[in-house]
Amino acid sequence: MAHVDRQTWDVVVVGAGGAGLRAAIEAREAGMRTAVICKSLFGKAHTVMAEGGIAASMGNVNEGDNWQVHFRDTMRGGKFLNHWRMAELHAREAPDRVWELETWGALFDRTKDGRISQRNFGGHEYPRLAHVGDRTGLELIRTLQQKIVALQQEDEREFGAYDARLKVFQESTVTRVLKTPAEPGTANGGRVCGAFCYERESGRFFVLEAPAVVLATGGIGKSFKVTSNSWEYTGDGHALALLAGAPLINMEFVQFHPTGMVWPPSVKGILVTESVRGDGGVLRNSDGKRFMFDYVPDVFKEKYAQSEEEGDRWYDDPDHNRRPPELLPRDEVARAINSEVKAGRGSPHGGVFLDVSTRMPAEVIKRRLPSMYHQFKELADVDITAEPMEVGPTCHYVMGGVEVEPDTAAARGVPGLFAAGEVAGGMHGSNRLGGNSLSDLLVFGRRAGLHAAAYAASVTDLPAPDEEQIAAAEAEALRPFRAGDEEPAAGAEPPENPYTLHQELQQAMNDLVGIIRKEGEMAEALKRLAGLRARARRAGVEGHRQYNPGWHLSLDLRNMLLVSECVARAALERTESRGGHTRDDHAAMDRNWRDINLVCELAAPHGGPPAADQIRLSRRTTPPIRPDLLELFEQEELAKYLTDEELSR
Amino acid sequence: MSEQQTGQSGAYQAHFRVWRGDPDDGGLTDFRVEVHEGEVVLDIVHRLQATQAPDLAVRWNCKAGKCGSCSAEINGRPRLLCMTRMSVFDRAETITVTPMRGFPVVRDLVTDVSFNYAKAREIPAFVPPEELAPGEYRMQQEDVSRSQEFRKCIECFLCQDTCHVVRDHEENKSAFAGPRFLMRIAELDMHPLDAASAAGLDRKRTAQDAHGLGYCNITKCCTEVCPEGIKITDNALIPLKERAADRKYDPLVWLGSKIRRRKE
Numbered sequence: 001m002a003h004v005d006r007q008t009w010d011v012v013v014v015g016a017g018g019a020g021l022r023a024a025i026e027a028r029e030a031g032m033r034t035a036v037i038c039k040s041l042f043g044k045a046h047t048v049m050a051e052g053g054i055a056a057s058m059g060n061v062n063e064g065d066n067w068q069v070h071f072r073d074t075m076r077g078g079k080f081l082n083h084w085r086m087a088e089l090h091a092r093e094a095p096d097r098v099w100e101l102e103t104w105g106a107l108f109d110r111t112k113d114g115r116i117s118q119r120n121f122g123g124h125e126y127p128r129l130a131h132v133g134d135r136t137g138l139e140l141i142r143t144l145q146q147k148i149v150a151l152q153q154e155d156e157r158e159f160g161a162y163d164a165r166l167k168v169f170q171e172s173t174v175t176r177v178l179k180t181p182a183e184p185g186t187a188n189g190g191r192v193c194g195a196f197c198y199e200r201e202s203g204r205f206f207v208l209e210a211p212a213v214v215l216a217t218g219g220i221g222k223s224f225k226v227t228s229n230s231w232e233y234t235g236d237g238h239a240l241a242l243l244a245g246a247p248l249i250n251m252e253f254v255q256f257h258p259t260g261m262v263w264p265p266s267v268k269g270i271l272v273t274e275s276v277r278g279d280g281g282v283l284r285n286s287d288g289k290r291f292m293f294d295y296v297p298d299v300f301k302e303k304y305a306q307s308e309e310e311g312d313r314w315y316d317d318p319d320h321n322r323r324p325p326e327l328l329p330r331d332e333v334a335r336a337i338n339s340e341v342k343a344g345r346g347s348p349h350g351g352v353f354l355d356v357s358t359r360m361p362a363e364v365i366k367r368r369l370p371s372m373y374h375q376f377k378e379l380a381d382v383d384i385t386a387e388p389m390e391v392g393p394t395c396h397y398v399m400g401g402v403e404v405e406p407d408t409a410a411a412r413g414v415p416g417l418f419a420a421g422e423v424a425g426g427m428h429g430s431n432r433l434g435g436n437s438l439s440d441l442l443v444f445g446r447r448a449g450l451h452a453a454a455y456a457a458s459v460t461d462l463p464a465p466d467e468e469q470i471a472a473a474e475a476e477a478l479r480p481f482r483a484g485d486e487e488p489a490a491g492a493e494p495p496e497n498p499y500t501l502h503q504e505l506q507q508a509m510n511d512l513v514g515i516i517r518k519e520g521e522m523a524e525a526l527k528r529l530a531g532l533r534a535r536a537r538r539a540g541v542e543g544h545r546q547y548n549p550g551w552h553l554s555l556d557l558r559n560m561l562l563v564s565e566c567v568a569r570a571a572l573e574r575t576e577s578r579g580g581h582t583r584d585d586h587a588a589m590d591r592n593w594r595d596i597n598l599v600c601e602l603a604a605p606h607g608g609p610p611a612a613d614q615i616r617l618s619r620r621t622t623p624p625i626r627p628d629l630l631e632l633f634e635q636e637e638l639a640k641y642l643t644d645e646e647l648s649r
Numbered sequence: 650m651s652e653q654q655t656g657q658s659g660a661y662q663a664h665f666r667v668w669r670g671d672p673d674d675g676g677l678t679d680f681r682v683e684v685h686e687g688e689v690v691l692d693i694v695h696r697l698q699a700t701q702a703p704d705l706a707v708r709w710n711c712k713a714g715k716c717g718s719c720s721a722e723i724n725g726r727p728r729l730l731c732m733t734r735m736s737v738f739d740r741a742e743t744i745t746v747t748p749m750r751g752f753p754v755v756r757d758l759v760t761d762v763s764f765n766y767a768k769a770r771e772i773p774a775f776v777p778p779e780e781l782a783p784g785e786y787r788m789q790q791e792d793v794s795r796s797q798e799f800r801k802c803i804e805c806f807l808c809q810d811t812c813h814v815v816r817d818h819e820e821n822k823s824a825f826a827g828p829r830f831l832m833r834i835a836e837l838d839m840h841p842l843d844a845a846s847a848a849g850l851d852r853k854r855t856a857q858d859a860h861g862l863g864y865c866n867i868t869k870c871c872t873e874v875c876p877e878g879i880k881i882t883d884n885a886l887i888p889l890k891e892r893a894a895d896r897k898y899d900p901l902v903w904l905g906s907k908i909r910r911r912k913e
Contacts (some may be wrong), residue, residue, distance in 0.1 A: 041708070042766065043804055044716040057785075099783035105775030105840065114787035132797065138715065139800060150774035162770055201755055230710045243767045264687020270713045375713065378732055379689070501701035528836060536831030547756040548670070550703035 004470055005206040009035040010456040012195050012210040013450070014174050014237060017045035018137075018441030019421025019448070020216030021144035022097075026449030027214075028151055028166045032456055034449075035208055035591075036464040037169040037197060039232050046218050046230050047441065050137025050369060051273035052121055053129025054442070055435030056094035060115040061127040062318070067091040068124055068632050073617055074436060075633075077123040077329045078399070078429020079579045080594050080641040081250070084625045085406035089350075090436070090443050097442035098130050104150070105141040108132055120278040123329040123433040126318075134273050134371045140438055169208075173199040174236070175555060176473040177213055177244040177417065178465040187427040189245050191414030194465045196473035200552060203545020206220055207387050211459035212452040215241060215402060215411075215419040216445065220254075220567070222502075223560045224395035225510035227273040228260055234556040235563030237423035241402045242615075246411040249425040249597040249620070251400035251563070252570035255432055256515045258333035260394025262351035262498045267379045272354065272372060274434040276389075277326045279368050280315055281356040283337070284388070285345035291352075292325035295336035299640050300328060315322025324377075331431045331579050334393040338515055340367040351392035393515055397432055399580055400570070401425035401600065403620075409448035416455060420448035426597075426622075430579025447499065480554035483540025498554040505532055505560060513568045518584045522572040526613075529568060533561050533610040565615045566600040573598055573617055591614055591643045595622045624649065660685050661740055665693060668747040669705065669757050677745065678702075684735050686760055690746065691730035691835045694758070706757035707724035714876060717805030721758050722747045727807040727874045730758075731805070738831035750809035764822060765806050768830045771860070772884055775837055792841040800840040802829060808881060814864045825861035828871035828881050834860060835885035856889055865890070 013020045016038035025032040038045065057070040070091035075082055098116065102108070108130050109117040118127040132139040149181040152162040159165070174197050179190035194209040217237030221229025240250055259272040277283070285291045296304045304325045305311035311324030326333065337352050347353055356365055362385035366373050369384070376382040376389060402419035403412045404426065411417040421441045428436060482496035512525035539554040576590035577583050596619050603616040624646065630638065638647060665680040680701060682693055690707055690827035698705050709719040714733045719730040724745050738744055808828040815821050818911075826834075837843050838852040844853050857863040869882040879885075 040716075040718060041762070044710045044718050046711070048716045048803070049711050049713065096783065099786075102775045102786045103783050105777075105837070105843075106787075107840070109797075110788055110790040112795060117790075132800070135715070135801065138803065142800060147776060149770055152770060153774060157769075201759075229818055230712065230716070232710065265685060266688040266692045267713070371715070378714065379686070379734070412783060466867050475760050497699075497703070499703065503699075547706040547759050548704045549698060549706060 007208055009033050009208055009210045011212045011452045012208045013214045013216055015216035016042060017047040017218055017292055018140050018438060019445035021148060022442050022445030023214045023216055023420055023449035025147055026446045027453040030453035032453040035167050037172050037174055039173050042168045042170045043141060045141060046232055046542055047141045048138045050438055051121055051134040052275040053131035053240060053435050054098055055129060055138045056098045056130055056439055058095045060111055060273060061118040065126040065128060072632050073124050074433060077433035078431055082429030083406055083622055087150040090427060090440060093443045094439040101143050104143050104147040106139055121434045122274055122327045129435040134275050134369050136501050142155050172197050175477050178469055180463055193462055198477060201547050207465060207470060209464055211462050212393035214417050214448045214452050215423050216421050217423045219422040220563045221395045223505060223509050223564045225506035226269040227395040228269055235559045239559035239562045241411055244417060244465055245413050245605060246414045246417055247403045248295045248400060248566055248600045249403045251566040251600055252574050253399035253430045254567060255330055255397040255580045256334045257396035258330055258337050258393055259354055259391035262390050264380060272389060272391050276354060276356055276369060280359045281354055283326050284353045284355060285340045287345060289500050291340050292336055329431055334515060335356045337393055347390040349390050349619040350374050351390040353388040354391045372489045379566055399428045399432055408451035409444050412526035418448040420444040428634045444556035477555060480541045480551055483538050493538060496535045496538045498539040498550055498557060501532055501539060501557055502553060509564055513571055516582050516584050517571050522568050525568045529561060529565050530611045535569055536561055537610050569615050570598040571619055622636040652897060656865050657743045664743045666743055666745040671756050673756055688735050690723055690733045691732055706759045708759045715859045717803030720749055720805045720807050722749060722762045727811045729876050730877055749810040751816045762806055765809055772830055775848055776848050778842050786842060787843045793837060798879055799832050801879055802878060805876060807874045807893040811870045812875045813870060824866045831862055832861060832881050832885040833854060835889045
């Protein structure tokens, strides 16, 4: 084995989106030497794709807003499966996290009195989303990026080196979280002691030694064919956690955003922001009907307008009218669109119509939705100020993720491992509200950085990662280059093309574990995943290690396959429909499932045949909701979600 | 044209020439590749990867014109691969894709853009006003709009690639921040609450003295290639020159104001 470079840091943050950068800022400000490692260039993370805004109950537009109302909306949106403590922390701390961004140079759109403007969004009772047109994610990432640079400038003045205490390793990938050996006879299965990485540009391996690793890698959307997610979203952090021995929860809950582009084919899945509806856009079927009025579920009946007239009045007079049903939570709208298309009332390219052109003057559309105007004009030849868009559901977000301790973002079972943002589970329950992601990144990114720093400072006796572990990680990463000549016992099986494997995986997940699920299809998906896992072991690449995308994809396949199995296995197990998990064969929500989290763990931590099941499922209940939080709801509403036994406590 | 069409509105075979190589050696490689309706150049590069050249290096991320990763040159013009539709080309046309010329090649279409990150670090950060606590910032929309335009920048670095001050003049790179980072200075300078001057920092002067504003002779190449349509020259660089000229005479400011007036 060639010598692998080692560097020592206090905290390693994997991922440079909103959560990762916020965690890194906090850890560095706590005095820890912090390394950030990310697959793309610094400042390109998927957070830039977020359009609508950051949810925070600042009450700038409607004074009735406060953290309790935000908490309530979040729990309703997640159909009460959320870990209530995370939802509480999130709602309480989001305003401070937004205001803090202004002190780092962010420039949000303003209200008339000069405060941060806030817009309406699905599931939020009041206008709550701080925004910059429809490019809020870009503003967030750039602000955090520039804050990191500001901290580096401080270090340059103090130590003569920008990277002295905060360094970004860009275009680099982590393939393994490294641990200390398990201590036999104790419950200690080993602590985090570093990360094994490769530099994409050179293919060079390196090890970052550190007592604390924060996973902030985002989601899993690239396992699905139609998705709004970028290539980076291959479930890396989810898989790294599993492989390190940490459990994932709620993996069956995958959000299909109701409005992705459907045409042309090459842009299918690209997001059309919910702001289009928040600002007045309406959904129509091929008969011209605003069909959402037919899809308001019982739990939300009292909160949404019954007629178009009432819905339209709400934009100007929200105190005396109810909101239009286009602003139901995303899972409801996505299912409704799916049903309309299936019933033959879809648009020419298999979506429905989303129209702002008849609702607002052209110049208002261009000012409030500039990216959408640009995106449709450039990519689809559609002028959204003059004609409706065609939209349909697209895989957007995974609610499930690493099971964390709510206050500290520490992963369960692996000391030194933390997770924040989309890769963490629990915060959003069964369905995330729009706008709650950017605030989640900031609230829990900060908490993860803070507690990772405190943990790292407390560790004094950390052994360095052992050579054996590093050699194994290196061999695993190099396997695709030996696909042709390895394992002669397997016979004459040729190497597999990683691109083909990826396409087959995406097709299987899209068709069999997509927006509407059936038992038989999910069982079939698990069979196909087992076959793909066996073939992925033979994924082979040409060329060398320097910036070789085929090689990178071969390595990402391991993660996508692990995470896909979690989704399929948990979805098969949960025999009810709730939020981002819809069963055709169990169409109703079942109160008995409300506090049950399905937990995914690695079945054989030390390997085993690839075709065998990799994931073991178990159940864990969320602790009872604290009484003062329950009191924020009417008894009548709680009765729709909680069991009689829970209500009688 | 017709012989290349395989269907009226469906797929056809296109002729691509893609630069392949590394810092030591490289050249254009010819490909015949299928193109479907509505596709962009990045789709075709991905098809080449999946079917003919699995190790073809290309940098990309969002594929929606929002992240600024997939910058390259198409038929010699700096563009985003993900926002360049195949329909803008004649079907018989040979489409040549090369890496950005302004930066050193890493491999194939991927260039080393670290110049930009180094320059970003040299621009002094936003200075928060000491007297205001978080949550107390009050700004009017018309006052933030100017800086907001510049914050639309996706850092694709096409302006840095095309700017003739550095495109073929490596020797100017150390003294010149480039349009993207001069615009960053303008953005901070126009920020209604930036407290730089209170902290003893004169952003206009540093633009001129430390970041090479004087090298810019407002040919507007940067503005022309900006995929976000930011008026870099008119709205950022010329006003910055005007402000800088309060202290230091710059004949280009005079010229710039004439050009702008003529357009109005």
